[in-house]
């Protein structure tokens with residue numbers, strides 16, 4: 001599940017619902033009007049005597065103009081409001097006051113990643129730091145001084161090719177510190193539903209919440225040249 005908790009599912013459903021309603025209204029309106037205002041058989045195609053470059057002031061409707069402005073504004077403010085907690089959760093910086101994952105773990109201290117039902121988000125006592133670097137066209141992982149159990153790097157065969165492999169421990173919050181050797185890449189932890197750009201000479205970060213025992217792929221989701229599609233790594237989360 002990773003960062004994609006029930007809170008995000010609710011958010012997704014809400015966005016899909018409003019998109020459908022607005023789409024239905026807009027295209028329904030458009031569809032209706034394009035027939036309603038079509039010139040009838042034998043009728044002049046310009047019954048309103050519209051002139052090019054002249055706005056038909058007599059049709060101005062302030063109430064409609066205001067409604068057209070205020071209704072979408074209210075919807076946008078509402079959608080921004082409900083997105084706030086999930087975005088704050090994804091973008092929270094390490095060691096920040098709003099941090100959900102505590103400080104960096106001391107040696108031997110357990111991250112203890114847990115799902116908080118009330119918040120609908122994950123929380124942890126502390127987090128472990130890992131490194132990710134993008135190259136044309138492969139990934140390099142760095143476990144720094146973490147124990148083998150918490151983080152291990154090896155190689156694995158994916159579609160007949162040797163590719164890097166990252167092993168993580170379930171129940172641990174990881175903070176990935178990332179950059180690129182050359183161009184922009186973006187590691188996508190497919191099963192966790194998270195991705196973030198990596199850039200040359202600039203550090204970016206992302207939370208990697210290893211909550212379940214599972215194996216999945218890490219793909220590049222920022223087009224980076226010829227072998228972009230083969231910039232694959234294996235990730236496994238063990239108990």
Ligand SMILES: [Cu+2]
Nearest residue numbers: 185220224231
């Ligand atoms: Cu790439």
